[in-house]
Amino acid sequence: MASHKELAKQVVDKIGGAQNVDQAWHCVTRLRFNLNDKDKVEIEDIKKLNGVMGAQFSGDQFQVIIGNQVSDVFAEVEPLVGGSGSSEGKNSGEKQGVLSLVMDFISGIFTPILPALAGAGLLKGFNALFLTVGWLTEESPTYMVLNAIGDSVFYFLPFFLAVSTARKMRTNEYLALIVAGTLMYPTFAEALAGEQTSIDFLGWGFINIPLIDYNTSVIPIILSVILLKYVYDLVKKVIPSAIQLMFAPMITFLIVLPLSLWLIGPLGTTIGNFVSDIFNWLFDFSGLFAGLLLAGLMPLIIMTGMHYAFAPIAITSIAALGYDNMVMPMMFISNAAQAGAALGVAVVTRNAQMKQLGLSSGISAAIGITEPAMYGVNMKLKKPFVLAMISAGLIGAFAGWYGLKAYTMSGIVGVFALPVFADPTGESASFLVATILFILAIVLPFILVLIFRFKDVEDDTIHAKEETTKPETKQAEVGKETMVQSPLKGHIVPLSEVSDPTFAQEIMGKGIAIEPEENRVVAPVTGSIMVFPDSQHAIGIKGDNGEEILIHIGIDTVSLKGEHFNGLINEGDRVEVGQTLVEFDRDAIRAKDIPTVTMILVTNTADYLDVLPMNNSGEIFEGEHLLTLVK
Structure with missing residues (x-):
């Protein structure tokens, strides 16, 4: 049987390559792909691969059935395709059917939380079994501890769904957690326990927020995060970049959270109960x-x-x-x-x-x-x-x-x-x-x-x-892949959107750009400092695996002649991944109308088959997987 790496490479090649992948994930037994052009898939060849049990389209989602080893295979697929494409994929130019979209969306939300549901649910079941056979009582401390562990994922399910929905919608996960936290806030639960049914928001008399117990709920948080994604994106387009960090989330919260408590949450609860009642009525009937x-x-x-x-x-x-x-x-x-x-x-x-x-x-x-x-x-x-x-x-x-x-x-x-x-x-x-x-x-x-x-x-x-x-x-054997970590925290920007044509046209090499949200740059790989000019606005690193990485802080920042930069390394220094290289004052640089968008380039791109960004948009954190270099 082919190794997991070989099988992953074969599958990716036969689905049209990494550039044809919009999203990739896996469930218990299958690799799942959203593709930009499904006509590029060599489905019969994939079915014949050693290690593949079957392959099929489910709506517009392409599935490769692997079996018990799927997580190991996906671990090799992810560096090859993770983040390739974007949510803008057009799927062969065809409009996805409503059913396909719904199935794909639900699958993408619930698949990532299956391990939590499986582990907690099984423990909760065993706890009930121990009660049934008389090994435990409801009053025993052991029962209470095990019940708390088993119940946690279900009670706080909105938090789990907030993260998975945010990832599926490609919006900020931490803002989504605020939405879940608001729905689950203890004050509302306490008011509900006190037999209060609603509260008058703003005191105007018509925005009466129903008090609903959202623990274990599903649809309210999903609908609320969908609303969050579109409101947040719209607000960021309106708010100037200099004050986005603080005011965009605050304005988004002021719009989304009252609407979620007043309309979206109750509507989701009603929909969920209605669907559940229909199926339970069918079984009762x-x-x-x-x-x-x-x-x-x-x-x-x-x-x-x-x-x-x-x-x-x-x-x-x-x-x-x-x-x-x-x-x-x-x-x-x-x-x-x-x-x-x-x-x-x-x-x-x-x-x-x-x-x-x-x-x-x-x-x-x-x-x-x-x-x-x-x-x-x-x-x-x-x-x-x-x-x-x-x-x-x-x-x-x-x-x-x-x-x-x-x-x-x-x-x-x-x-x-x-x-x-x-x-x-x-x-x-x-x-x-x-x-x-x-x-x-x-x-x-x-x-x-x-x-x-x-x-x-x-x-x-x-x-x-x-x-x-x-x-x-x-024939499919390939060399190793090299991972490049993010040297700073910020918002990902495709190189094609950078205003400097030298970077936008990839003249200096392929890579990605980041609009920084913090004032430091760390080493994305372990290696040696090859370039560090007196202006301190750029760092060239030769990695231990042969990768040559250029980090260019801002556009035309060389004109600052080192002002607002504090270099912590010298040429020839040995650096470890995550080590701080340069500190800079991004607010002072922006105050001079100089862009701070930072380019991370692979200057020896020609030495690689491809340079693959993990994502082309969204937030990224320092040390997070940023680029995969494929030999």
């Missing part, structure tokens, strides 16, 4: 039919990536009702059925590789990661996939009729998610039923596969795939 459809069709939903759209529904349901009787139970049963079918294949097949894959992927599916079993075994053989869906539908129908409930969330829905079905009140029936149904969901498709069999795979099918990918793997 005909749980048997709803369970049959949802559990049976869950693999198809997972294939399209639409299962992330159910996350806000499940969370809202748990917040409003104390349980989820739709998403978690049906996914739990569906995943177990895929595991049972794959294990059945492992017993029946005479193909040594398929037998090993069936066993390993079956165990993985039982844990809750189903793509290896779905794509690598069941779908490839077709009949096991159908038998798994039929089994899941039948057992899901019973679960819907019975009213099986999950009392918290779990990021990975498998055998280790069983504790989330433990009733927090200590009642044991829910946990026992969930355990029995999980076992049945594995056993039924396992038996059906043994009875109905399938057309087996010849050994040379797998060998042929390995052989076809070997030459490509060798």
Whole structure:
């Protein structure tokens, strides 16, 4: 199998290169891309790559199914594409459909917080299980501590969603946290506890802000951060740059936060409760039919990536009702059925590789990661996939009729998610039923596969795939990538927008520019100072990996002849990454009508295949990954 680095390079090449990537992230098993031109994707070649289980478009989002190693592969993909493109991508000139936009948006928000949801949800489930079996009581200090840990991510969910939504919208995360903090502010909660229902903002009598408990809420914070992004961008266009730092956030807060408390938050709460009520009504009205459809069709939903759209529904349901009787139970049963079918294949097949894959992927599916079993075994053989869906539908129908409930969330829905079905009140029936149904969901498709069999795979099918990918793997071998950190805190500016044509046309090399928000520059790499003129406005560094970095503070700052600059290094000095190089007074420089935008250039760009900025816009902090140099 190709190394993670080789596979990452192959995938990026076959999706049209880094310049074709608008955004990239991953979930539990898939690489996910927003692309500027989907026609450049060589999808059939990607499917043949050794280490890839499948590839598909879900709306305008391109997904590459990797399996359990996805985080390792993404770690190699990120330096190649991270920040390439921008949110302005046009997707082949085609307008994205509303459904595609919504699915992509929801996926981008909830995928990053899955580890927090998974860890806290599982701990919360185990705590309820310990209460059920009598190992703990609600009054015990151990229960209270574990409950606080498990409950934290759900109670303070608006903070987590504020960060992930801000990243998806490419706006300031810390401003988004202020929005979440305001919605969750204790004074409002205390007023609500005192049976006060609203407060009169400004005393005008018509801006009555409803007092709502926003803990565990989903839609209010998402809508509020969307509003924040557009208001903040508009305010920054109006406010002069010299006073942007202070006044742009303040004015944004004065617009966004009252509107969020008065209109956006209540509207989001109403929408969330309405959607949750519809699905819960469906299960109450005909749980048997709803369970049959949802559990049976869950693999198809997972294939399209639409299962992330159910996350806000499940969370809202748990917040409003104390349980989820739709998403978690049906996914739990569906995943177990895929595991049972794959294990059945492992017993029946005479193909040594398929037998090993069936066993390993079956165990993985039982844990809750189903793509290896779905794509690598069941779908490839077709009949096991159908038998798994039929089994899941039948057992899901019973679960819907019975009213099986999950009392918290779990990021990975498998055998280790069983504790989330433990009733927090200590009642044991829910946990026992969930355990029995999980076992049945594995056993039924396992038996059906043994009875109905399938057309087996010849050994040379797998060998042929390995052989076809070997030459490509060798051909894709590349040298190392070098990371350049940000030498200062500020706002990213593409070189093309810099007023000096020498920099804008990349005559001195590729790179990025930053409008500074602090008065110092630090070393972006470890190496030696090669250039440091008396004017102290520019620093040339030769890095240990051969990279030649020029940091040019401001435009025409050489005319200052060192005034407002304080150099802390000399030519020939050895410097470590993060070491302070120069201090400067940006306000004094701006007062002389001299731009302070700072260019970070790779002057030996010709030595590299490409110089890739991690982002072309937004805020960046000192020491953050700024550029990737690809050999």
